[in-house]
Amino acid sequence: MSAAPQLRIPLEMASPTNRGASFSGLRREWRLASWPVRFSTFCLLLFYLLAIASPIIAPYDPTYQNRRLPDCPPMALHLAAPSEWSHAFFFAYPMTMIDPEARKFAEDRSTKTWVHLFSYGHLFATEPGAPPFFLMGSEGLGRDLFSRIVYGSRVSMFVGLIGVTISFGLGITIGALSGYVGGLLDNLIMRWSEIEMSLPSFYFLLALAAIIPSGMSAVATFFMIVAIMSFISWAGFARIIRGMAASVRSVPFVEAARALGGSRWRVLTRHVMPSVLGYAIVAATLSIPGFILGESALSLLGLGIQEPASSWGNLLAQAEDVQNLAHYPWILIPGVFIFLAVMSFNFLGDHLRDRLDPSNRR
Amino acid sequence: MARFLIRRILNMIPLLIGITFLSFLVMSMVPGNFLSNLKMNPAISPQLIKEMEAQFGLNQPLLVRYWKWLWAVLHLNLGTSLAFNVSVTSLIGSRAVNTIILSAASMLFAWAIAIPIGIVVAVNQNSIWDRILSFVAFFGMSVPNFFLAFLVMYFAMKVNSPYLPVGGTYSVDYAQLDWMSQIGDRINHLILPVFVLGIAGMASLMRLMRSQILEIKNSDFVRTARAKGLSERVVIYKHVLRNALNPFVTMAGYGLADLLGGAALVEAVMNLQGLGLLLLNAVRSLDIYLVMGSVLMGAVLLLLGNLLADIALVMVDPRVDFSSMDSQ
Numbered sequence: 001m002s003a004a005p006q007l008r009i010p011l012e013m014a015s016p017t018n019r020g021a022s023f024s025g026l027r028r029e030w031r032l033a034s035w036p037v038r039f040s041t042f043c044l045l046l047f048y049l050l051a052i053a054s055p056i057i058a059p060y061d062p063t064y065q066n067r068r069l070p071d072c073p074p075m076a077l078h079l080a081a082p083s084e085w086s087h088a089f090f091f092a093y094p095m096t097m098i099d100p101e102a103r104k105f106a107e108d109r110s111t112k113t114w115v116h117l118f119s120y121g122h123l124f125a126t127e128p129g130a131p132p133f134f135l136m137g138s139e140g141l142g143r144d145l146f147s148r149i150v151y152g153s154r155v156s157m158f159v160g161l162i163g164v165t166i167s168f169g170l171g172i173t174i175g176a177l178s179g180y181v182g183g184l185l186d187n188l189i190m191r192w193s194e195i196e197m198s199l200p201s202f203y204f205l206l207a208l209a210a211i212i213p214s215g216m217s218a219v220a221t222f223f224m225i226v227a228i229m230s231f232i233s234w235a236g237f238a239r240i241i242r243g244m245a246a247s248v249r250s251v252p253f254v255e256a257a258r259a260l261g262g263s264r265w266r267v268l269t270r271h272v273m274p275s276v277l278g279y280a281i282v283a284a285t286l287s288i289p290g291f292i293l294g295e296s297a298l299s300l301l302g303l304g305i306q307e308p309a310s311s312w313g314n315l316l317a318q319a320e321d322v323q324n325l326a327h328y329p330w331i332l333i334p335g336v337f338i339f340l341a342v343m344s345f346n347f348l349g350d351h352l353r354d355r356l357d358p359s360n361r362r
Numbered sequence: 363m364a365r366f367l368i369r370r371i372l373n374m375i376p377l378l379i380g381i382t383f384l385s386f387l388v389m390s391m392v393p394g395n396f397l398s399n400l401k402m403n404p405a406i407s408p409q410l411i412k413e414m415e416a417q418f419g420l421n422q423p424l425l426v427r428y429w430k431w432l433w434a435v436l437h438l439n440l441g442t443s444l445a446f447n448v449s450v451t452s453l454i455g456s457r458a459v460n461t462i463i464l465s466a467a468s469m470l471f472a473w474a475i476a477i478p479i480g481i482v483v484a485v486n487q488n489s490i491w492d493r494i495l496s497f498v499a500f501f502g503m504s505v506p507n508f509f510l511a512f513l514v515m516y517f518a519m520k521v522n523s524p525y526l527p528v529g530g531t532y533s534v535d536y537a538q539l540d541w542m543s544q545i546g547d548r549i550n551h552l553i554l555p556v557f558v559l560g561i562a563g564m565a566s567l568m569r570l571m572r573s574q575i576l577e578i579k580n581s582d583f584v585r586t587a588r589a590k591g592l593s594e595r596v597v598i599y600k601h602v603l604r605n606a607l608n609p610f611v612t613m614a615g616y617g618l619a620d621l622l623g624g625a626a627l628v629e630a631v632m633n634l635q636g637l638g639l640l641l642l643n644a645v646r647s648l649d650i651y652l653v654m655g656s657v658l659m660g661a662v663l664l665l666l667g668n669l670l671a672d673i674a675l676v677m678v679d680p681r682v683d684f685s686s687m688d689s690q
Contacts, residue, residue, distance in 0.1 A: 036497070195380035198668075200660035202623025203641055207385055207653050210645045213393045293506055297627055300508055301642060319512045320631060322528055326519045335509035343504035 029355075037351045040344035047341055050153040058147035059125045059133070063308045066132055066142035069095065071103045071328045074137040074145075077115065088114040090124075094131035103327070137330040140318055148310040149334055155311035156341060159226055159295040160288035167230035168284050171237025172273065178238065179245030180268050190242070193235035201232055205294060208232070209303035218309035225304055229294050237283065244276045251275075278356045285349035289342040296338050312338045370672070374665050378658070379432070385657045386428045389650045431654065440658070441651035445644070450655040453640065458659050460531060461629070461636040465621045467552060468559035469614065476564045477610075480571025485598060487576060496572070502565030507624045511558045511631040518554060525550050531635040555628050562624060563617065570613060574606035608679045615671025618664055 030038070050057055066072075075092045084091075091114050093107040113131050117124050126133050135146040178189040208228045212221055248254055248271075257271045298304030299313030300320070307314065315334040319325045325332070415421045422430075434441055440450035483492045518526040527533065532547050539547060578584060579602055587597045626638025633639070637656055644652035 036500075191376075192380075195377055195384065198377050198661065198665060199381055199384070200622050200657065200664050201619055202626050203638070203657050203660040204385065204388075205623075206626070206638075206641055206645050207657055208388055210392045210648060210653075211388065289504070296506065297508060301627075301630055303645070316508070316512070322515065322519070325512060325516055329516055332509070332512055332516070335506065335512060339505050339509055342506065343500065346500065346504050 032355070033351060036347050040347040043340050043344040044348070047153055047157050047337070047344075050150050051157040054150045054154060056121065057123045058144075058150040059122050059135075060144040060147045062143060062147040062151040062310055064143060066138060066144075068097065068142070069105075069132065069134070069138055070140055070142040071324075072097075072105050072134050072138040072142070073328070074330050075107075075134050077133075077135070080114075088116045090115040090117070092133045095134075136333050137328070139315070139328075139331060140324070145315070145330065145333060148315055149312065149337060152310040152312045152315055152334065153337070155222055155299075155305055155309075156292055156295065156313070156338065159222070159229075160291040160345070163226045163229050163233075163291035164284045164288055166226065167234040167287075168237055168280065170230065170234040172241050172276075172280060174234070175238035175241030176245045176268060176273055176276070179242035179248075180264070180272055182246070186242070189238070193238050196232065196235040197239070199232070202297075205229065205232060205298065206301075206303065209298050212303070214306070218305055221305055221309075225295055225298060226291075229291055233287065233290065237280075237287075240283070241276055241280070244279065245272050248272050248275055282349055282353045282356060285345060285352055288345045288349075292338065292341055292345075366676075367673075370669055374669075377665065378661060381661045382432070382435075382654065382658055383428060385654055386424070386431070389653055390424050390427075392648060431651070435658070440655040443644075443649055443652045445647045445649045445652070450651050453652065454637065454655050454659050457635060457637045457640045458663070460634065461622070461625055461638065462663070464552065464555055464559070464629070464634065464636060465618075465625050467556045468563060468625070469617075469621065471556050471560035472563035472567055473610075475560070476567035477571055480568045481575060481598070481603065483568070484572045484575035484579070492572075495568070499565040499568045502561045503569070505561070507558060507562055508627050508631050510561060511555070511628050514554050514558055515632065526553060527551050528554075529632040529634070531633075551634075555625075555632055555634060558628055558632075559621065559624050563621065566617075567610070567613065570609060571606065574609060575602055578602050578605050608675065611671055611675045611678055614674075615668040618667040618671075622660055622663065 033041070072095050075095060078091050078093070080087065080089055080091050091112040093109055094111060094113050095105040096108050098104050098106045113126050113133050115124055115126060115133050119125055120128070132138075132144060134144055136149065137145050139145050139148070174189055178186045205228065208231070209225075211228070212224045216224070254267060254271050257267045262270070295304055295311065296313030296316070299311045300316050302314075302317060305311040305314050312334040316332070316338075318328075318331045319335075431441060438451070440454065442448070443450050443453055446453060479495060483495050486492055515528050518528045527550055531551055532544075533539075533551075536544060536547055584597060584601055587601045592601075622638070625636060626641065628634065629636040629638040630642050637659060641653060641656035641660075643649075644656060
């Protein structure tokens, strides 16, 4: 959704030496990566793990309301003494509300809530019926914030992947077609994309979000959001890819392919598209944060994923009430997750650009 | 110059028509409309609903409605807000001014910090400061506007200073203040949002500045300047910097969309009376003419910003001429 980078055709990106997905290749990549890139990779792997294995990692049902424990602060995890290891390795002191008016909580030091690892089908869990253990506190209705974050990661982590796939598929097909075929089609497509690009994108996103019917299921809403954001962002890619395809048209290897009698389609898919693929991968990685941020913003404003389903964005909506923000600052934790995800994709995209395009290296 | 300007402005017309038609199309796809809420209300007679439908033209086909709207816009009448029942123009005017002030202030803030830091960092490439500040820039680029806004608001509440009010465009007693204190009050309310918006812009600008200077530092004319025996100061400020600034002007134009979008979010989170918040509320209540007006206003701001950036680029960079920009 941001400004188009300067056009430069990195033809060396297409050279076969840069391809390599073997294990030794991966190990080499890891050695070459700086520590922020390693940290980013780790974060992203972790977040995708959260998204895929959410029922196992989340200790509680994300919609279960502990009516007596609303806005409970995060609880400290204590290491049990060796004599208690027959129970569990970890425990927490349960919280009780001492002042319902101000929602003040105090640890109840007289009992312990045992936190069992790898039991009850979860990564960690408390015994059924025991007071809950809130790793990151609870929100206004007494739901476990950590469980909601884990389930919310499904939305935030996949909105980028799916959105990029769609908008890139559109952009690369339309752009390559437009640049390679040229003529009237090119003209029409470019005028259309110009209109889309001169839209104030976030304003348009807000207007488009009004299309989503309020009664829709969370999954359907999710796909609506993805579709809307792809619709807004394909034009930028299409223009860049078009520029590259148009200039690639007169490059000797494409001329050679044509001279050898390659059909239009063959030249397009076998020669033109692969040569812009390197750029496309980098641009795709760098555009994922836009999708994550867009979804979070919409959900935060109440136009995206609706309660009781959770996404990192709509979890933050509670903080819109200044009083909540002042007294229960742990409701900002989902924002840290958004930040880490966005930062990781930025680092990774930057790193990929340096790796794939030697002319860019400094 | 005049020819270039006229052509650019004429170019905007089909763009604006396209943008507004697209938005109109979108708003017509929305399930239900503003009146569907009223229909639920048993206290309002179906007769009245019919009258309102006719009055606002909601029962006419899309193209007719669009044409009527466009015709009205050409007469500088953006229609009537269904929810507020006042003219959209009067609602948008003051809000747009607030948004422009916020965006312009954030941009100035971002530039004022990004350019000097970018220079220092690039001149001392690979020093410890370069590493730290480049990392901080990445941090600033990645932190979501709304999250930073929440953090800053939390901080402001803990500090609880009268100079850092939490959210809002002005204080409750704004109307009773004299004009000096009114301006002071407005500025106090701008500090936090400008900081939030400025940080994001600053980070990417700083990175741009750094890479620009690094690229130019190794070019032939800089080597010549050094060989002539010019001092490092003159080389950096007169030769490198002057050339490094060009992409900034372009960035200023293209960054505007992001700035407007960011401003909309910050307005919503910090409850600032700007165009973004107005649009958000209009979308929530399906107030179609208000939505259209806000989108149009946003688009106009964006196109004007790009135009200004192009003009500025021509003035800053003698290599760019009008004829080459015409063909783009």
